[in-house]
Amino acid sequence: MKKDIEIPIVKDVHVAIVHEWDDQMLNKNWNAYIINNRNTIIEMAIVVSKGYNEIQKTATMRHALGTLEAKSFKKFEPLQEEIFVLNNEFFLTFFADHKLYEKKFLFRKNTINQKNLTPILLINQEGHLAQ
Numbered sequence: 029m030k031k032d033i034e035i036p037i038v039k040d041v042h043v044a045i046v047h048e049w050d051d052q053m054l055n056k057n058w059n060a061y062i063i064n065n066r067n068t069i070i071e072m073a074i075v076v077s078k079g080y081n082e083i084q085k086t087a088t089m090r091h092a093l094g095t096l097e098a099k100s101f102k103k104f105e106p107l108q109e110e111i112f113v114l115n116n117e118f119f120l121t122f123f124a125d126h127k128l129y130e131k132k133f134l135f136r137k138n139t140i141n142q143k144n145l146t147p148i149l150l151i152n153q154e155g156h157l158a159q
Contacts, residue, residue, distance in 0.1 A: 034127075036125075036127045036128075036129050038120070038129050038130070038131040039066070040064070040065040040066040041062070041063065041064055041065065041066060041070065041120065041122070041129075041131070042062070042063040042065065042133070042157050042158065043060060043061070043062055043063070043075070043118045043120065043133040043157075043158045044060070044061045044063055044101075044148050044151065044155045044156065044157050044158070045058055045059070045060055045061075045107065045116075045135060045140050045155050045156045045158075046058070046059050046060075046061055046148065046151060046153045046154070046155035046156075047142065047145060047153075047154065047155060048153050048155075057106060058106070058107040058108075058109065058140070059103050059105065059106050059107065060075075060077070060103070060104055060105040060106075060107055060118065061101050061102065061103050061104065061151060061155075062075060062093060062096065062101065062102050062104060062120065063100075063101045063148070063150055063151065064096040064097070064098060064099065064100050064101065065099060065150060066098055066099075066124070067098050067099070068098055068124055068125065069095055069096065069097050069098055069124070070095070070096050070122040070123065070124045070129075071094075071095045071122065071123045071124065072094065072095070072121075072122060072123050073092075073093040073094065073095070073096055073120065073121070073122040074090065074091065074092055074093065074120070074121045074122070075090070075091045075093060075104055075105075075118055075119065075120050075121075076088060076089070076090050076091075076118070076119045077089045077090075077091070077105060077116070077117065077118045077119075078116075078117055079111045079114035079115065079116045079117070080114055080115055080117070081113070081114050081115060081137060084114060085114075086111060086114065089105060091104045091105060099150065100150075101150055101151050112135075112137070112138065112139075112140045112141065113137055113138060114137055115134060115135070115136055115137050116134070116135040116140070117132060117133070117134050117135075118132070118133040118134075118135075118158065119131075119132050119133075120132075120133065133158030134158060135156060135158055139156065140156050144156060
């Protein structure tokens with residue numbers, strides 16, 4: 029029965045876009061991060077990302093991130109500024125507490141930019157958290 033199916037709610041796990049200095053390239057780059065702000069580990073984390081609008085779409089990218097310890101983060105995708113005119117979607121799936129969790133994170137078009145940066149404490153950088 030449908031009423032017997034439990035769909036767990038994702039809490040304290042986020043996707044962030046961070047504008048950070050790259051020592052190798054000697055400039056600032058945009059990168060996507062997954063943040064596990066939970067008190068427990070998450071396992072077998074997978075992120076599927078894509079950009080789109082009414083006319084254009086990017087290739088679909090898949091990232092197997094494995095295990096993230098509690099209160100940790102992992103960089104998983106460099107981003108080009110040209111895609112910020114598109115909606116950028118990140119679909120996260122992971123296991124925790126013997127349950128399968130999934131959530132879609134969305135950065136709406138034209139919202140990722142320098143003037144909208146906010147502090148992301150766990151990473152100790154400025155960036156954008158997905159809604």
